[in-house]
Amino acid sequence: MVKMLQCLVVLVSLVVSVHGLDNGLALTPPMGWMSWERFRCNIDCKNQPNDCIGEKLFMDMADRMVEDGFKDAGYEYVNIDDCWASKERDSAGKLQADPDRFPSGIKKLADYVHSRGLKLGIYNDFGTKTCGGYPGSLGHLEVDAKTFAEWGVDMLKMDGCYADVKTMPQGYPNMTKALNATGRPILFSCSWPDYERASKIQPDYKLIAKNCNIWRNYIDIQDSWDSVLKIIDYYAQEQDTLAAVSAPGSFNDPDMLIIGDFSLSVEQAKAQMAMWSILAAPMLMSNDLRTISPEFREILLNKEVIQINQDPSGKMGKRVMQSGNVEVWSRELGFLDEYALAFLNRGTEGTPLNFTVQLKDLGLRPGIYFLIEIFEDKDIDDFDTDSYFSTVITPNGVSFIHAYPSQFYNSV
Ligand SMILES: *[C@@H]1O[C@H](CO)[C@@H](O)[C@H](O)[C@H]1NC(C)=O
Ligand SMILES: *[C@@H]1O[C@H](CO)[C@@H](O)[C@H](O)[C@H]1NC(C)=O
Numbered sequence: 060m061v062k063m064l065q066c067l068v069v070l071v072s073l074v075v076s077v078h079g080l081d082n083g084l085a086l087t088p089p090m091g092w093m094s095w096e097r098f099r100c101n102i103d104c105k106n107q108p109n110d111c112i113g114e115k116l117f118m119d120m121a122d123r124m125v126e127d128g129f130k131d132a133g134y135e136y137v138n139i140d141d142c143w144a145s146k147e148r149d150s151a152g153k154l155q156a157d158p159d160r161f162p163s164g165i166k167k168l169a170d171y172v173h174s175r176g177l178k179l180g181i182y183n184d185f186g187t188k189t190c191g192g193y194p195g196s197l198g199h200l201e202v203d204a205k206t207f208a209e210w211g212v213d214m215l216k217m218d219g220c221y222a223d224v225k226t227m228p229q230g231y232p233n234m235t236k237a238l239n240a241t242g243r244p245i246l247f248s249c250s251w252p253d254y255e256r257a258s259k260i261q262p263d264y265k266l267i268a269k270n271c272n273i274w275r276n277y278i279d280i281q282d283s284w285d286s287v288l289k290i291i292d293y294y295a296q297e298q299d300t301l302a303a304v305s306a307p308g309s310f311n312d313p314d315m316l317i318i319g320d321f322s323l324s325v326e327q328a329k330a331q332m333a334m335w336s337i338l339a340a341p342m343l344m345s346n347d348l349r350t351i352s353p354e355f356r357e358i359l360l361n362k363e364v365i366q367i368n369q370d371p372s373g374k375m376g377k378r379v380m381q382s383g384n385v386e387v388w389s390r391e392l393g394f395l396d397e398y399a400l401a402f403l404n405r406g407t408e409g410t411p412l413n414f415t416v417q418l419k420d421l422g423l424r425p426g427i428y429f430l431i432e433i434f435e436d437k438d439i440d441d442f443d444t445d446s447y448f449s450t451v452i453t454p455n456g457v458s459f460i461h462a463y464p465s466q467f468y469n470s471v
Contacts, residue, residue, distance in 0.1 A: 079268045079271075079306055079307065079308030079309025080247060080268070080269060080270055080271060080308055081308070082238075082239065082245070082272070082308075083244055084244055084246040085273060085309070086308060087368075087369040087370070087371060087373065088310045088339055088340055088341045088369065089135070089136055089246060089273065089310075089341045089342075089343070090133045090134045090135055090341070090342040090343070090365075090368075090369075091124075091134050091135050091137060091138055091177075091178070091180065091343050092120050092124060092134065092137055092138060092343065092344045092348065093136075093138040093180070093216075094116065094117070094139060094140045095140035095279075095345060096280055096314070096315045096317055096320070096345035097282075097317075097320055097347060098110060098112060098345075099142075100141055100142040102160065104160050109349075111160060112139070112140075112141075112142045112143055113157075113159075113160035113161060114160070114161045114163055114168050117137050117139060117168060117172070117179075118168070118171055118172075119348075119349055120137055120348055120349075121171065121175045123348035124137065124175075124177060124348065125176065125177070127348065127356065128360055129348070129359070130175075132359075132360045132362070132365055133369065134342070135178050136178045136179070136213065136214050136343070137172050137177055137178070137179055137180065138180030138182075138214060138216065139179070139180060139181050140182045140216065141184075141193065141218070142191045143156055143160075143161065143165075143182065144157060144189070144193040144194060145193075145194075146192075146193060147194070148199075152202055153202060154183070154196075154199075154203055165179075165181065166209070166210045166211060169210050169213075173211065178213035178214065179211065179213055179214070180212065180213060180214030180216065180248075181210075181216075182215070182216045182217075182218065183196045183203055183207075183215065183216075183217055183218070184217065184219065184221065185197065185217050185219050185222045185227065185231065185234070185250075186219060186221035186223075187222070188220065188221040190218055190220035190221075195220075195221055195222075196217070197222065197230075200230075200233055200237045201237045201240070204234065204238045204240070204241050204245075205237075205241055207245065208241035208242070208245065211243075213246060214245060214247075214248065215245050215246070215247055215248065216250070217231065217247070217248065217249055217250065217251075218250045219250045219251060219253070224254045224255060224257075224258045224260065227251045227254060227255065228251075228263060228266060231249050231251045231267075231270055231271065232269075234247070235247060235271070246272045247270070247272050248272065248273045248274065248312065248341075249271035249274040249275070250275045251271070252264070252267055252274050253274075253275040253276055253277060253278070256276065256277065257278075264300060264301070264304040265304065267304070268306070268308075268309035272308060272309060273309070273310045273312040273341050274310075274311065274312055276297070276301065276311055276312070277289075277290055277293045277294075277313065277314070279314060280313075280314035280317060282320045282322045283322045284322060284323060284324075287317070287327070287330070288405065290314065291403075294311075295378045295386075298377045298378060299377075301375060302374070302375040302376075302377055305339050305374060305375035307372075308373075309373075310341060310373070310375075311338065311340065311375060312340060313338055313340050315343045315344065315345035316331060316332070316335060316342060316345065316359070317331065318331055318332060318344065318355050318358055318359055319344070319347070319352065319355035319356070320345070320346050320347075324455065325355070326454070326456030327455050327456065328355055329434050330403060330455065330457040332359065332361065332364050333364060333433075333434075334388065334401055334457070335368065336364050336365075336367040336368035336390075336399065336401075337376035337389075337399055337401045338375055338376060338390075339373055339374060339376070340368070342365070342368055344359060361433065361434075363431065363461060364433060364459065367392060367399045370390075370392040370393060371393070372392060372393060372394060374390060374392075376388050376389055376390025376399065377390075379421050379422050380416070380421060382414075382416075383406070384404055384405045384406030384408075384412075385402060385403065385406075385414050386405065387401070387402050387403070387416070387421055388400070388401040388403065389401075389422055389423075392461075396423070396464040396467075397463055397464060398461075398462040399459070399461055400418075400421060400459070400460040400462060401457050401458075401459050401460075402450055402452050402458040402459075402460070403452075403456075404452035404454060404455065404456055404457070404458075405455070406454050407454050407455065408454055409454060410454070411451045411452060411453045411456075412451070412452055412454075413449055413450075414449065414451075414452055414458075415447050415448065415449040416447070417444065417447055418442070418444040418448050418462070419444040419445060423444050423462065424444075424464075425445070426444060426464055426465070426466065427442065427443055427444075427464070427465040428442050428443075428462045428463060428464055429463045429464075429465050429468060430448075430461070430462050431461045431463075432458060432459070432460055433459040434457075434459055440465075441465060442462075
C-alpha cells in the first residue's frame with residue numbers, strides 16, 4: 060500500500076529552509092559507501108588485491124552500487140577513507156595517491172565513478188598526520204582543497220588526529236572557506252565535535268552546522284551490536300542538543316552502517332537501519348557489496364525505510380519512552396503530523412515480546428492514523444491515538460512503524 064499526499068497539502072509544504080552550510084549539498088542525509096569500518100587500513104595489495112585500499116576496491120563498489128540496485132535506491136557517494144595517500148607530498152607540496160595501489164590516480168578514479176553516475180568522496184586530516192600516519196593537512200588547507208577540487212572530488216571527510224583540538228573551531232571553518240573558494244561544491248564531513256567530546260570540550264553545534272554538512276559526534280563504529288547500542292545511547296543522552304541542529308544541509312553522523320558485515324544478525328541489521336533513519340543519519344554503508352547476502356541487501360534497499368531517512372524536513376528523532384528492555388524512538392516527518400516510530404527491543408530473552416502502548420503517550424498529535432509496520436509489510440487503517448497499539452518485537456530487534464495522519468492522505 061502506498062500513501063499519497065493530497066495535492067493541496069503538497070503546495071503548502073514545499074518551503075524548506077536551510078540553516079546549515081550553504082553549499083547546496085546534503086539537503087537530505089547523504090547516502091553511499093565508505094571503506095573504513097570494513098576495510099580499514101589494509102594496504103597489502105600484493106597478498107589481498109581484492110580487500111586492500113586501492114583503486115580496484117572503489118571501482119568494484121561503484122560497479123556493485125550501480126548493478127545491484129543501490130544507486131537506484133539513492134546510494135550515491137563512493138568514499139575513500141584513510142590510507143589512500145602516498146607517505147610524501149609531491150615536489151609541488153600536493154597530496155598524491157599511493158602510486159602502487161592507485162596507479163591511475165584519484166582524478167581517473169573520480170572520472171570512473173562519475174561515468175557510473177556516482178560521486179567520489181575522499182579523506183584528509185586537520186592535523187599533522189592522518190590517524191593512519193599519512194600526511195596531514197595542517198598548513199596545507201588551501202592547496203589540499205584545490206587538489207581535491209581539481210581531481211573532481213565531491214565529498215571530503217576531515218579527521219582530527221594529531222591536531223590541537225582547541226584550534227578546531229577556527230581551523231575547520233578555514234577548510235570550509237578553502238573548499239568554497241575552489242568553486243566546486245564539496246560535501247564537507249567534519250570529525251571536529253567528536254574530538255572536542257573526547258577532550259571534554261562542549262562542541263558549539265551552531266558553528267559546526269554553519270561549516271559542515273555532516274559531522275561525527277561520537278567514537279568510531281565497530282563491527283558489533285554492542286557498538287551500535289553505545290552509539291544509540293550517546294544519541295539518547297545528547298538528543299536535545301543534537302536534534303536542535305539537524306536540518307537540511309546539516310546532519311549528525313552516528314557513523315557507518317555495518318549491515319552485511321560479520322556481526323549483526325538480520326534482526327539487528329533491521330534495527331540499525333531503522334535507528335539510523337530515525338536519527339536522520341547519513342547512510343554510508345561499510346561492507347563488501349560483492350559478497351553481501353540477499354537478506355542484508357534487501358534491508359539496505361528497503362524503500363520505506365530510505366524514504367523515512369530521506370524525509371525533507373531533516374528533523375532528528377528522539378527517544379520518547381523507555382520501558383524494561385524496550386525503548387521507543389519517534390521522528391516527526393514531513394510537515395503535517397507524520398511520524399516514524401521505532402520500538403527497539405534490547406532484551407536477549409529468546410522469544411519475541413509483545414509491547415502495548417497508547418500512541419498518544421509517544422507524542423503523536425491526537426487523531427486518526429494509518430500505520431504501516433515496515434519490515435512486516437503490514438497495514439493498520441484508522442488507528443486512534445487513544446487506542447492501545449500492540450506490536451511484537453524480536454530480541455535485539457525492532458518494530459518500525461510509519462504513521463500517516465489519515466486526514467491528509469489518500470490510499471492509492
Ligand atoms: C585560520 O585562518 C586564519 C586566517 O587566515 C589564520 O589566522 C588562522 O591561523 C587559521 N587557523 C587555523 C587553526 O588554521
Ligand atoms: C560558497 O559560499 C556562498 C555563500 O555562502 C554560496 O552561495 C556558494 O554556493 C558557495 N559555493 C560553493 C562552491 O560551495
